[in-house]
Amino acid sequence: MLYKFKSKVTGDVIMLQANGQHMLEIIGKHSTSEPSIKGILLPEQMPQAMQALKEAVQREEAQQQEAITQAQAENLPVPHFEAISLRQRTLPFMDMIRQCLKTKEAITWGV
Secondary structure: OEEEEEOOOOOOEEEEHHHHHHHHHHOOOOOOOOOOOOEEEOHHHHHHHHHHHHHHHHHHHHHHHHHHHHHHHOOOOOOOOOOOOHHHHHHHHHHHHHHHHHHOOOEEEEO
Protein backbone atom coordinates (compact mmCIF):
# COMPACT_ATOMS: atom_id res chain seq x y z
CA MET A 1 0.00 0.00 0.00
CA LEU A 2 0.98 3.59 -0.52
CA TYR A 3 0.32 6.86 1.29
CA LYS A 4 -0.57 9.74 -1.00
CA PHE A 5 -0.17 13.22 0.50
CA LYS A 6 -2.08 15.88 -1.48
CA SER A 7 -2.58 19.63 -1.45
CA LYS A 8 -4.00 22.25 -3.78
CA VAL A 9 -0.64 24.02 -4.19
CA THR A 10 1.88 21.20 -4.67
CA GLY A 11 2.32 17.95 -6.47
CA ASP A 12 1.47 14.76 -4.61
CA VAL A 13 4.02 13.15 -2.28
CA ILE A 14 3.73 9.37 -2.43
CA MET A 15 5.35 7.05 0.12
CA LEU A 16 5.31 3.35 0.84
CA GLN A 17 3.03 2.50 3.74
CA ALA A 18 5.80 2.03 6.32
CA ASN A 19 7.46 5.34 5.41
CA GLY A 20 4.17 7.24 5.32
CA GLN A 21 3.17 5.87 8.71
CA HIS A 22 6.57 6.82 10.10
CA MET A 23 6.11 10.44 8.93
CA LEU A 24 2.65 10.53 10.47
CA GLU A 25 3.94 9.05 13.74
CA ILE A 26 6.63 11.75 13.91
CA ILE A 27 4.08 14.54 13.49
CA GLY A 28 1.63 12.91 15.91
CA LYS A 29 -1.00 11.89 13.37
CA HIS A 30 -0.64 8.09 13.59
CA SER A 31 -0.23 5.48 16.31
CA THR A 32 -0.94 1.79 16.67
CA SER A 33 -3.94 2.59 18.86
CA GLU A 34 -5.11 5.29 16.42
CA PRO A 35 -4.07 4.38 12.86
CA SER A 36 -4.39 7.12 10.28
CA ILE A 37 -5.46 5.75 6.92
CA LYS A 38 -6.93 9.12 5.94
CA GLY A 39 -6.39 12.49 7.47
CA ILE A 40 -5.62 16.17 7.26
CA LEU A 41 -2.80 18.44 8.39
CA LEU A 42 -4.15 21.94 8.92
CA PRO A 43 -2.01 25.05 8.36
CA GLU A 44 -2.03 25.85 12.09
CA GLN A 45 -0.56 22.38 12.81
CA MET A 46 2.23 22.69 10.24
CA PRO A 47 4.84 24.59 12.31
CA GLN A 48 4.69 21.87 14.99
CA ALA A 49 4.90 19.17 12.32
CA MET A 50 7.97 20.81 10.77
CA GLN A 51 9.66 21.06 14.17
CA ALA A 52 8.89 17.42 14.98
CA LEU A 53 10.35 16.29 11.64
CA LYS A 54 13.50 18.38 12.12
CA GLU A 55 14.02 17.00 15.63
CA ALA A 56 13.51 13.40 14.42
CA VAL A 57 16.15 13.90 11.71
CA GLN A 58 18.59 15.39 14.23
CA ARG A 59 17.99 12.48 16.64
CA GLU A 60 18.58 9.89 13.93
CA GLU A 61 21.79 11.56 12.76
CA ALA A 62 23.09 11.89 16.34
CA GLN A 63 22.33 8.21 17.05
CA GLN A 64 24.10 7.14 13.88
CA GLN A 65 27.15 9.26 14.66
CA GLU A 66 27.24 7.88 18.20
CA ALA A 67 27.08 4.30 16.87
CA ILE A 68 29.95 5.02 14.46
CA THR A 69 32.06 6.62 17.18
CA GLN A 70 31.44 3.73 19.56
CA ALA A 71 32.30 1.13 16.91
CA GLN A 72 35.53 2.93 16.07
CA ALA A 73 36.46 3.20 19.75
CA GLU A 74 35.93 -0.54 20.19
CA ASN A 75 37.70 -1.42 16.89
CA LEU A 76 34.50 -2.92 15.51
CA PRO A 77 33.19 -2.66 11.95
CA VAL A 78 31.28 0.54 11.26
CA PRO A 79 27.52 -0.17 11.45
CA HIS A 80 25.42 -0.04 8.30
CA PHE A 81 22.32 2.11 8.16
CA GLU A 82 19.38 2.29 5.78
CA ALA A 83 20.40 3.41 2.31
CA ILE A 84 17.89 6.27 2.44
CA SER A 85 18.11 8.39 5.56
CA LEU A 86 15.23 9.99 7.40
CA ARG A 87 16.54 13.37 6.20
CA GLN A 88 16.10 12.24 2.59
CA ARG A 89 12.68 10.73 3.25
CA THR A 90 11.33 13.83 5.00
CA LEU A 91 12.60 16.37 2.45
CA PRO A 92 9.69 16.15 -0.07
CA PHE A 93 7.13 16.15 2.75
CA MET A 94 8.79 19.11 4.47
CA ASP A 95 8.87 21.02 1.16
CA MET A 96 5.16 20.32 0.77
CA ILE A 97 4.47 21.59 4.29
CA ARG A 98 6.49 24.79 3.67
CA GLN A 99 4.59 25.58 0.48
CA CYS A 100 1.22 24.81 2.04
CA LEU A 101 2.04 26.91 5.09
CA LYS A 102 2.82 29.93 2.88
CA THR A 103 -0.55 29.67 1.14
CA LYS A 104 -2.50 28.45 4.20
CA GLU A 105 -3.60 25.26 2.42
CA ALA A 106 -4.21 21.94 4.17
CA ILE A 107 -2.53 18.65 3.35
CA THR A 108 -4.68 15.55 3.12
CA TRP A 109 -3.67 11.93 2.80
CA GLY A 110 -5.08 8.54 2.14
CA VAL A 111 -3.93 5.02 1.49
